[in-house]
Amino acid sequence: MRSLEEINDKIKSGKVVVVTAEEVVDMVKEQGVKKTARMVDVVTTGTFGPMCSSGIYFNIKQSTPKIKCGGGRVTVDGVAAYAGWAAADIMVGCSAMTDEDPRNAVYPGLFKFGGAHVIQKLVAGEKVRLQVRTYGTDCYPRKEYDAELGLSDMNNAVLFNPRNAYQLYNVAVNLGERTIYTYMGVLKPRLGNANFATCGALSPLLNDPRLRTLGIGTRIFLGGGDGYVVWPGTQHVADPERDEKGLPLTPSATLAVIGDLNGMSDRYIRAASIAGYGSSLAVGLGIPLPVVDEEVIAYAAVTDEDITFPVVDYSEAYPLGRPGALGRVSMAQLMSGSIEVDGKKLPTGGMASRARGREVALELKQRIAQGSFLLTRPSAALPGAELAQGL
Amino acid sequence: MVKKKLVLSFPPRLIQQPVTSDLIRQFDLEVNILRARVVPRESGRIVMQLKGSAKSIKAGLDYLEEQGVQVDPMVQEMRHYGENCVQCTACTAVCPTDALTVEPVSREIVFEPSHCIMCESCIAACSYGAMESQF
Numbered sequence: 001m002r003s004l005e006e007i008n009d010k011i012k013s014g015k016v017v018v019v020t021a022e023e024v025v026d027m028v029k030e031q032g033v034k035k036t037a038r039m040v041d042v043v044t045t046g047t048f049g050p051m052c053s054s055g056i057y058f059n060i061k062q063s064t065p066k067i068k069c070g071g072g073r074v075t076v077d078g079v080a081a082y083a084g085w086a087a088a089d090i091m092v093g094c095s096a097m098t099d100e101d102p103r104n105a106v107y108p109g110l111f112k113f114g115g116a117h118v119i120q121k122l123v124a125g126e127k128v129r130l131q132v133r134t135y136g137t138d139c140y141p142r143k144e145y146d147a148e149l150g151l152s153d154m155n156n157a158v159l160f161n162p163r164n165a166y167q168l169y170n171v172a173v174n175l176g177e178r179t180i181y182t183y184m185g186v187l188k189p190r191l192g193n194a195n196f197a198t199c200g201a202l203s204p205l206l207n208d209p210r211l212r213t214l215g216i217g218t219r220i221f222l223g224g225g226d227g228y229v230v231w232p233g234t235q236h237v238a239d240p241e242r243d244e245k246g247l248p249l250t251p252s253a254t255l256a257v258i259g260d261l262n263g264m265s266d267r268y269i270r271a272a273s274i275a276g277y278g279s280s281l282a283v284g285l286g287i288p289l290p291v292v293d294e295e296v297i298a299y300a301a302v303t304d305e306d307i308t309f310p311v312v313d314y315s316e317a318y319p320l321g322r323p324g325a326l327g328r329v330s331m332a333q334l335m336s337g338s339i340e341v342d343g344k345k346l347p348t349g350g351m352a353s354r355a356r357g358r359e360v361a362l363e364l365k366q367r368i369a370q371g372s373f374l375l376t377r378p379s380a381a382l383p384g385a386e387l388a389q390g391l
Numbered sequence: 392m393v394k395k396k397l398v399l400s401f402p403p404r405l406i407q408q409p410v411t412s413d414l415i416r417q418f419d420l421e422v423n424i425l426r427a428r429v430v431p432r433e434s435g436r437i438v439m440q441l442k443g444s445a446k447s448i449k450a451g452l453d454y455l456e457e458q459g460v461q462v463d464p465m466v467q468e469m470r471h472y473g474e475n476c477v478q479c480t481a482c483t484a485v486c487p488t489d490a491l492t493v494e495p496v497s498r499e500i501v502f503e504p505s506h507c508i509m510c511e512s513c514i515a516a517c518s519y520g521a522m523e524s525q526f
Contacts, residue, residue: 048477050518108515185481186516193484270477272518282477337493349484349516353477354498
């Protein structure tokens with residue numbers, strides 16, 4: 001149909017046709033797959049939601065005399081950081097807390113300030129306080145260091161997600177007798193509400209469910225800047241059960257992604273304080289899908305009616321690892337404001353933001369149309385996937 | 392019939408007095424207490440909805456004023472900070488009165504303060520500090 005090079009040439013000459021994964025749905029309904037595939041070069045996707053598997057690493061300029069953070073204890077704004085490597089590399093996970101935070105000792109904990117808030121501050125251009133206590137060596141004699149640092153004071157600062165962009169996620173409910181506080185939000189007792197964490201028909205991996213056009217090395221929109229898919233995400237499942245449209249029915253693909261923290265924006269990198277659960281980081285992520293054949297469009301035309309998610313009890317089944325779901329509901333049902341489980345009508349609430357995910361897809365569309373974002377060919381397919389021929 | 396949502400602030404000396412009971416028994420008003428916080432020796436606050444004829448409500452409010460109760464219309468007791476809100480919609484699932492809803496096309500949060508009964512369920516449900524109580 002068209003190669004990746006041809007698409008990039010069109011991007012450079014400003015002639016590329018880009019639509020979002022929401023816009024493509026109506027196009028296919030009106031004009032069919034073939035005609036849409038002839039017209040459209042790139043489909044952009046987007047999602048925005050808390051992904052606890054988020055962190056940053058950064059490298060500090062050395063003090064005089066030099067200090068070896070590796071092997072010492074490091075905090076950033078009081079939040080425990082990891083420095084178990086060389087002299088000046090420090091990692092902050094979004095769920096790390098300060099020593100003083102009571103966590104859930106006062107239940108439900110508020111988790112007002114954790115690693116995610118450190119990350120958001122840095123992205124917003126604010127300074128954070130680095131405190132190091134370590135042992136001295138002949139080459140790194142200094143033992144204590146206390147400094148205020150912003151992104152511009154660091155040699156490098158990188159966002160890394162061992163796992164992000166979940167293809168399929170549970171809808172969470174509570175069959176128990178008391179309110180529970182989970183990473184899926186507040187769940188009221190006796191099926192009081194149902195929470196979902198997906199952007200549905202806009203979600204990156206649901207628009208290319210067999211991972212035909214993306215893989216290791218794919219350039220993506222990450223947190224407002226550029227990033228890359230670097231590996232299958234942790235817990236990636238290569239061979240999930242699928243429906244007749246190829247959509248996963250059981251836990252499936254995830255992505256490991258990376259990107260320069262410089263250039264990201266606090267509109268797309270947001271700290272979340274999830275009551276009773278912990279600190280997490282909401283990350284905006286968008287993937288462009290090159291239309292190298294008609295199948296790309298056929299998959300990207302997926303609708304909110306097509307996509308279904310398992311409904312899982314978080315009072316017992318989830319914490320105790322009991323398999324089985326209470327049923328399946330479609331994204332369209334979830335977005336209608338209520339679903340039915342065991343004959344009861346439950347109001348629905350989101351953890352991911354469709355509105356912000358849409359903004360990601362539109363922003364990526366604009367960057368491609370303006371020529372500031374070129375597509376990349378994956379160096380390797382993800383486990384279980386086979387890349388499209390035209391790539 | 393008239394309905395009014397009001398915030399009543401009581402000085403410490405009135406805390407021992409059954410003012411709400413008076414409203415019901417002397418002025419034939421239907422009183423629905425939405426929220427209340429009464430601290431002995433300090434001030435008390437009640438958010439209530441009054442229902443009754445315009446005349447009874449006026450008489451009831453005059454009585455409250457006589458007693459020294461400060462009566463304010465309920466406006467903006469709960470605030471939605473749009474800047475902090477990421478439109479995740481988690482709050483809408485726990486809001487019992489549909490004061491927080493999702494606009495079906497834009498998928499953005501709509502906050503209708505007149506429906507809010509200040510139960511504060513949304514505060515725990517919001518991970519981004521977008522809901523704040525002034526109560």
